[in-house]
Amino acid sequence: MKVKSLFVALATLVAVPLFAAVHFELNFAHAYVDYVVYAELSASDPEPVTVHRVESPDGRIWKETDGDANSSAFIWTNNFEGLLFDCTNGLWKLILNHEDASAETNWFSVSANNFSAATFGDPAIIYPVEGSAITNNQPTIEWTGPSHLPELYIQVTSDDYGFYESDRPGSFATEWMVPTPMPEDDYSAFINYEHKDYRDVSTTTPTNALGAALSGWTNKFGIASYAWVGFSVTNHSAAPTSLGTALEADYLPWTTGGEAGWFSQTDETYDGIDAAQSGAVGLFESSWIETTVAQDGMMQFWLNIDADESDYLELTVNGDYYDTWGGYYTGWEPYEIYDLYAGDTVRWTFYNDDATGEGADAAFLDRVEFGNDELALAVDAPQWTWTTGGEDGWYPEWYISPMDIDTAVSGYVGPLGESWIETTVEGPGTLSFMWNIEVDEAEALIFELNGSEHGRIEGYRFWQLYTLELPAGPNTLRWTFVNNETEMSGQAFLDLVFFTPSGAVEPDYEADLNLRISRIKVGNDDAYYSVLPYFGDYAPAASTIEVVSFNEICGGEQYISWHNAFTNLQEAIAECEAGPWTIYYDRDTPQEKTFTFNVSAPTLTTNDLPPVAITSPVQDAVGVSPNPAYTWTGPTNYTSLRAFLFNEEQGGYIDVSGSMPATATSWTNVATAPEVTNRFFVTYYNHSYAGIEISEPLDASANPLSLWNEWSWLESQHRITYLVGGNAPPSVTILPPMMMGSDLGLAFLSHSGATHFVEWSTNLPSGIWYPATNFPGDGTTNLVTLPATHPAAFFRVESQ
Known part of the structure; x- marks a missing residue:
C-alpha cells in the first residue's frame, strides 16, 4: 500500500x-x-x-x-x-x-x-x-x-x-x-x-x-x-507381418534364404510402418530375399545398410551382377531398375565379411514398387490401371514428394481448363492418399468417388492426408485439377495412394473419454467457460489418439485438453452441439482411423454452474500473512471440491488439499506460503450431472469401438493472487512547507518500520514522478530540505 x-x-x-x-x-x-x-x-x-x-x-x-x-x-x-x-x-x-x-x-x-x-x-x-x-x-x-x-x-x-x-x-x-x-x-x-x-x-x-x-x-x-x-x-517391435506387406508389394511373390532368411520388423523403416531386414548371419555367411516379375516393367525401392564397411549388399538380376553397396551406414536411399522383363528374378543378398558386427550388422529394404506404368509408380499404386486426360494430362515427376522418390503432377492448363487422373479399385476397404496444390485460390484439386465429389482443396496447401472407406464393388476414383483463373494454371500433386481391403485384420479400437464443462473466474474478471475433453486409457496403445469438436475449437489427447475459453455458456454449448466430434487414431498418417460421435447438453444452464467466490484472501491483497485464513463460498449441490496453493513467481504447488465435501467453506492446516505472489484457487466438481449426452462413436462404416467408456461432469472454479509480506504502513500527514534560508523544507511524521520515498514532478496531471530521496521511518518528525532552484512544481511522499 x-x-x-x-x-x-x-x-x-x-x-x-x-x-x-x-x-x-x-x-x-x-x-x-x-x-x-x-x-x-x-x-x-x-x-x-x-x-x-x-x-x-x-x-x-x-x-x-x-x-x-x-x-x-x-x-x-x-x-x-x-x-x-x-x-x-x-x-x-x-x-x-x-x-x-x-x-x-x-x-x-x-x-x-x-x-x-x-x-x-x-x-x-x-x-x-x-x-x-x-x-x-x-x-x-x-x-x-x-x-x-x-x-x-x-x-x-x-x-x-x-x-x-x-x-x-x-x-x-x-x-x-x-x-x-x-x-x-x-x-x-x-x-x-x-x-x-x-x-x-x-x-x-x-x-x-x-x-x-x-x-x-x-x-x-x-x-x-x-x-x-x-x-x-x-x-520394441510389433508383431511381424509378411514380407510382401512389409515391403508394400504383396502383389509380388517373395522368397528368402541363405544361412538366415529376411524378416519383417518395425524398428528400422523408411515409411515409419515396417520394412524387411536381412537375417542374423555369421562371418562369411549371407542372407537373401528375391522376387520374380511376371511382365516387363521397372522397379523402385528404398534400401539401407548398417554394418561394417567390409560388409555389403549385392543386387542381381537372374543371377547376374547389377549393383552393390558398402556396409557403412548412409541412411535410407532410393534406387530404380529400369529394364526388367517378364520372368526376371531380382535378388538382394547381404554378405557378412567382418566379425566385429558394427551397427545393426544388417541390410534393410522397404517400399518396393514394380510396374510398367511410370505414372502408377509415381502414385505408389502400380497394381492398378491408371488413365489420365483433360487439356493436359498428369505425369510422373521425381523428387517432389516429401516422403517418396517421385509423385504425380497435373498438367498446366489454360483458363477454365482441367487435368485429371483416374483408376478403379475393388472395395470394400480403406483408401488413403496424400495431395497437395500450389496455386491461386480460384484453382482447385477435386476428388470424386464414383462420379460424385467427395473432397477438394483450393489455393496453396501443403501436403495433406485424405482417408475414406470405399464401399463393396468396383469404385472409380478420379482427381481433377480445375483452373478457374484467366491465366495459365499452377499445378497439383498426388502421392502415396494406399488401399487396405476390409478383409485385413484391424486392431481393436478402445477409448475412455472424459468431458468436463467448466466455469472459471480469475480474480475480479468476468468468468469464462471451457469445454475440456481428454482420454484416459485407449487401444491400440502404440497409436496416437486425439479428439476434436466439430470446429476443432475444443480438443484433447491422453490426459491433455486444449485450452479454450468462451465468454458465455451458450457459446460453449453451441460448439459442443455444432456437429459431430471426431476421434482420430494416428491422425495424418496412412494408418489413420476415425470415429465420430455427438455431444448435446439440452438442459444445461448457468444455474448448473454456480459461481465460486474466494472471500479470504482477496484478489491483489498485499501484506498478507504467510498463514492466512482460506475461505470461500460455492455451490452446495456439487459432489466435492479441492483447494490449491501455487507459487506464482517461482512455479510449483505449495499445497493441495484432498477431496473435500461440497459443504466445506475453509481450508485449514495449509502449508506456510512464501513471501512472494501466490495463487490460491478452489474448484468444485459435480460428477453426478446427467444433462450432458454423448453418443457411441462409429467409424465410416457405422462400426462402433470395441470398447467405449465416457464420463462427463461440471466444475466451477475461482482463482486469486495475493502477496505475502509485511503489513502496509498507515498514511502520513505532510506539514505546511517552509523556507529555510535558500532551501525548501518539507516536514512530516514518519512511521517506524516503513520506508518513505520523496518524489517530484513538473506536471501534476501527466508528468513523470522522479525520486528525490528516501529514508526509513523511525516514528519521529522528519524534515527534508531541497534547493529552492529544484525544477519541481509538485512533491509527494510515498510510504510502503
Whole structure:
C-alpha cells in the first residue's frame, strides 16, 4: 500500500543531455497456460564503468549488462493481463554505472496497444504424444500453431544432447520429418513460434532526474509461443507381418534364404510402418530375399545398410551382377531398375565379411514398387490401371514428394481448363492418399468417388492426408485439377495412394473419454467457460489418439485438453452441439482411423454452474500473512471440491488439499506460503450431472469401438493472487512547507518500520514522478530540505 501527499514548489534547473548507447529488449513468451517475461540489456560507446542495470516498476524483472544469464529475473504466471500490468504500470529504472560513484538513474515507461493473451496463439505438438514410446526411429513431428507469428523453430534432442536436430521451416508448416535416424533413447521435441520485432509494445526515452533525455537509446520487443513433449524411441517391435506387406508389394511373390532368411520388423523403416531386414548371419555367411516379375516393367525401392564397411549388399538380376553397396551406414536411399522383363528374378543378398558386427550388422529394404506404368509408380499404386486426360494430362515427376522418390503432377492448363487422373479399385476397404496444390485460390484439386465429389482443396496447401472407406464393388476414383483463373494454371500433386481391403485384420479400437464443462473466474474478471475433453486409457496403445469438436475449437489427447475459453455458456454449448466430434487414431498418417460421435447438453444452464467466490484472501491483497485464513463460498449441490496453493513467481504447488465435501467453506492446516505472489484457487466438481449426452462413436462404416467408456461432469472454479509480506504502513500527514534560508523544507511524521520515498514532478496531471530521496521511518518528525532552484512544481511522499 502506498500513500501520496503533494505540495507545490516554484523552481527550475537546466537539464543536461546524456549520451550512452544502450539497447534494451523485453521479450514475452507463452507456453501452455503460463506466460513469462524477461529483459535483455547491452551497452557500448562508452562501455559501462561497472554495469548498467534495468528494473521494472516493482523491481521483479531486471537485467544487467554483464551478460550473466542468471541475472535475469524470470516471472512465470498464468495471468497475462497481470504480467502486462506489471510491465506497463509505473516507471522502469535504467541505472547507468550501477553501484559506482558516477551512477545515475534514468526513468522510462513501457506501453502496449492491442496486446493480449490471444496474440500468442496456442501451439501444440500432436505427434509424438507426451510420454509415448515409438518404434519409428525417424518420425514425422506433427503440430498445430499460430501461423500469424512469422518465425518457427523446431528442435529434437536426446536428454543428454548427444542427438540434436533442428530446422527453421516457414510458420505455415505443420509437420517435419527428423532428418537422421534416432538411436534408442529418451527425447524431447520443441517448437517455438516467435515475432522478434513486435511493434505493438514501445517505450519512452529514458530521462534523468533533471529531465534530460538519454541519447543513443534503442529498444526492441519480442513475443514467442512454444510447446514441447517428452517421448522415447524404443527397439520394441510389433508383431511381424509378411514380407510382401512389409515391403508394400504383396502383389509380388517373395522368397528368402541363405544361412538366415529376411524378416519383417518395425524398428528400422523408411515409411515409419515396417520394412524387411536381412537375417542374423555369421562371418562369411549371407542372407537373401528375391522376387520374380511376371511382365516387363521397372522397379523402385528404398534400401539401407548398417554394418561394417567390409560388409555389403549385392543386387542381381537372374543371377547376374547389377549393383552393390558398402556396409557403412548412409541412411535410407532410393534406387530404380529400369529394364526388367517378364520372368526376371531380382535378388538382394547381404554378405557378412567382418566379425566385429558394427551397427545393426544388417541390410534393410522397404517400399518396393514394380510396374510398367511410370505414372502408377509415381502414385505408389502400380497394381492398378491408371488413365489420365483433360487439356493436359498428369505425369510422373521425381523428387517432389516429401516422403517418396517421385509423385504425380497435373498438367498446366489454360483458363477454365482441367487435368485429371483416374483408376478403379475393388472395395470394400480403406483408401488413403496424400495431395497437395500450389496455386491461386480460384484453382482447385477435386476428388470424386464414383462420379460424385467427395473432397477438394483450393489455393496453396501443403501436403495433406485424405482417408475414406470405399464401399463393396468396383469404385472409380478420379482427381481433377480445375483452373478457374484467366491465366495459365499452377499445378497439383498426388502421392502415396494406399488401399487396405476390409478383409485385413484391424486392431481393436478402445477409448475412455472424459468431458468436463467448466466455469472459471480469475480474480475480479468476468468468468469464462471451457469445454475440456481428454482420454484416459485407449487401444491400440502404440497409436496416437486425439479428439476434436466439430470446429476443432475444443480438443484433447491422453490426459491433455486444449485450452479454450468462451465468454458465455451458450457459446460453449453451441460448439459442443455444432456437429459431430471426431476421434482420430494416428491422425495424418496412412494408418489413420476415425470415429465420430455427438455431444448435446439440452438442459444445461448457468444455474448448473454456480459461481465460486474466494472471500479470504482477496484478489491483489498485499501484506498478507504467510498463514492466512482460506475461505470461500460455492455451490452446495456439487459432489466435492479441492483447494490449491501455487507459487506464482517461482512455479510449483505449495499445497493441495484432498477431496473435500461440497459443504466445506475453509481450508485449514495449509502449508506456510512464501513471501512472494501466490495463487490460491478452489474448484468444485459435480460428477453426478446427467444433462450432458454423448453418443457411441462409429467409424465410416457405422462400426462402433470395441470398447467405449465416457464420463462427463461440471466444475466451477475461482482463482486469486495475493502477496505475502509485511503489513502496509498507515498514511502520513505532510506539514505546511517552509523556507529555510535558500532551501525548501518539507516536514512530516514518519512511521517506524516503513520506508518513505520523496518524489517530484513538473506536471501534476501527466508528468513523470522522479525520486528525490528516501529514508526509513523511525516514528519521529522528519524534515527534508531541497534547493529552492529544484525544477519541481509538485512533491509527494510515498510510504510502503
